[in-house]
Amino acid sequence: MPEPAAEQIELVGRGIAVVIPCYRVRDRVLAVLSAIGPEVDRIYVVDDGCPQKTGLHVEEHCRDSRVRVLRHEKNRGVGAAVMTGYREAISEGSLVIVKIDGDGQMDPSLLPRFVRPIFDGDADYTKGNRFFNVEDVRQMPLLRFLGNAVLSFVSKFASGYWDVFDPTNGYTALHARVGKLLPFDKISEGYFFESDMLFRLNTLRAVIVEIPIAAHYGDEESGLKPLAILPEFVAKHSVNFAKRIFYNYFLRSFSIATVNLMLGSLLVTAGASWGLYAWVRYAKAGVFASSGQVALASLPIIVGTQLVLAFLTHDMASTPRVPLHRRL
Numbered sequence: 001m002p003e004p005a006a007e008q009i010e011l012v013g014r015g016i017a018v019v020i021p022c023y024r025v026r027d028r029v030l031a032v033l034s035a036i037g038p039e040v041d042r043i044y045v046v047d048d049g050c051p052q053k054t055g056l057h058v059e060e061h062c063r064d065s066r067v068r069v070l071r072h073e074k075n076r077g078v079g080a081a082v083m084t085g086y087r088e089a090i091s092e093g094s095l096v097i098v099k100i101d102g103d104g105q106m107d108p109s110l111l112p113r114f115v116r117p118i119f120d121g122d123a124d125y126t127k128g129n130r131f132f133n134v135e136d137v138r139q140m141p142l143l144r145f146l147g148n149a150v151l152s153f154v155s156k157f158a159s160g161y162w163d164v165f166d167p168t169n170g171y172t173a174l175h176a177r178v179g180k181l182l183p184f185d186k187i188s189e190g191y192f193f194e195s196d197m198l199f200r201l202n203t204l205r206a207v208i209v210e211i212p213i214a215a216h217y218g219d220e221e222s223g224l225k226p227l228a229i230l231p232e233f234v235a236k237h238s239v240n241f242a243k244r245i246f247y248n249y250f251l252r253s254f255s256i257a258t259v260n261l262m263l264g265s266l267l268v269t270a271g272a273s274w275g276l277y278a279w280v281r282y283a284k285a286g287v288f289a290s291s292g293q294v295a296l297a298s299l300p301i302i303v304g305t306q307l308v309l310a311f312l313t314h315d316m317a318s319t320p321r322v323p324l325h326r327r328l
Contacts, residue, residue: 007112011039015095015176016115018043018108019085021078025102026052032100033062035108039115042094043067044085045102049075054102078170079193083184090176098173106171106213113211114173123209124178124324125201127164127194128171132212151195151233158237159198160244162316164208167195171213177325178206191229192236199240203247207323248318257314264307271300 018040022029029045036043043066047055055069070084082099089097096115100106106128117123131137131152137145148168155167172194181204188196201208249258275297282289 005037005112007116008037008039011112011115011119013041014039014119015093016040016042016098016111017085017089017092017094017096018098018100018111019046019082019089020044020100020102021046021048021081021085022054022058022102023048023050023075023078023081024052024054025104026050026054026057028104029054029058029102030061032102032104032106032108033058033064033067036064036100037109037111039112040066040098042089042092044088045069046081046085047071048078048081049073077189077193078191079187079196080189082193083187083189086174086179086182087184090179095176096173097176097179099170101170110171110211110213111173114171117209117211118173118175118325121323121326122207124175124206125197125208126173126211127166127208128169128213129166129210130169130213131165132210133214147230150230154234154237155195155198158240158244159195160202160248160315160319161198161208162319164198164210166210167198169213170194171211172197175323175325177328178204181324188236192233195233195237196240199244202244202320204324205320207320255314257311257318260307260311260314264304264309264311267300267304268308269304271297271302271304275301 016039018036020029020032020043022045025032033043033045043064045055045058045067047053047058047069049072055071058067059069068088070088072081072084085099086097096118098111098114100108100111114126114128117126130140131148140148148166152165152167156162156164159167168191178201182197182200187193187200198208245261249255249261278289278293278297282293
């Protein structure tokens with residue numbers, strides 16, 4: 001067995017916990033557990049109603065004293081399994097909680113990279129980014145790449161983290177102080193939970209740092225199909241976007257950005273509505289609209305678009321920069 005790296009030794013005993021949600025990963029989870037380094041104090045294997053009885057398999061074959069098996073009687077979803085692990089880790093005094101999947105796609109040896117920005121006081125939450133290296137992106141199946149790219153773009157609007165990519169990446173680390181403030185009972189229990197976490201973290205003004213990682217695709221089958229779940233994710237992101245705008249720009253604050261958004265949206269809607277009405281009316285009459293009528297429709301749209309763009313510029317610049325756990 002190779003000697004632990006100096007960075008791993010430095011992190012030993014600092015309250016690091018790992019949560020591994022398990023569903024149909026019986027054949028791979030033991031290899032994942034064996035690869036977790038000595039810097040981790042506790043490991044929570046959450047059997048999410050797995051028909052393969054992964055939890056029992058771990059109890060019978062894993063001799064690592066750090067491992068505890070938690071169970072859901074019925075399958076509730078990967079998000080629910082992670083939240084169960086989070087709750088247990090927080091209740092037992094862990095300081096940083098890392099989430100790793102049990103299917104072997106995430107390299108446990110990268111764990112120090114994820115916890116280091118949190119211990120250094122630079123982040124509240126870290127997450128993997130498989131799109132950082134162009135060569136790694138080329139290995140990603142085309143449909144998965146396209147689906148993730150679209151989801152990433154939509155997630156920026158919903159979460160407010162404009163510089164965060166790869167929102168569905170599940171390799172993450174969370175500061176427990178921030179975790180205590182999250183409404184675990186409201187976070188999505190399915191595959192949307194990673195994206196929902198970003199929205200919830202933004203409402204807390206938490207700082208997120210991305211960690212470049214390589215994507216590994218073996219013969220395992222991912223349960224997440226980006227193109228298949230795209231309509232559901234877009235709908236949920238739309239709801240989160242509306243909530244975030246209300247929370248950040250109306251409930252907690254009212255600034256010039258709020259005015260830009262309200263006035264800009266009103267002008268674009270009014271201009272487009274009038275333009276559509278005029279187009280239908282003149283089309284029925286069989287005549288061309290006057291330049292004044294065209295200007296009456298186009299000018300509100302142009303001005304309104306500029307105001308909305310000004311709001312988006314402000315929103316992009318207001319990404320949280322000071323970690324929340326340092327202010328608690």
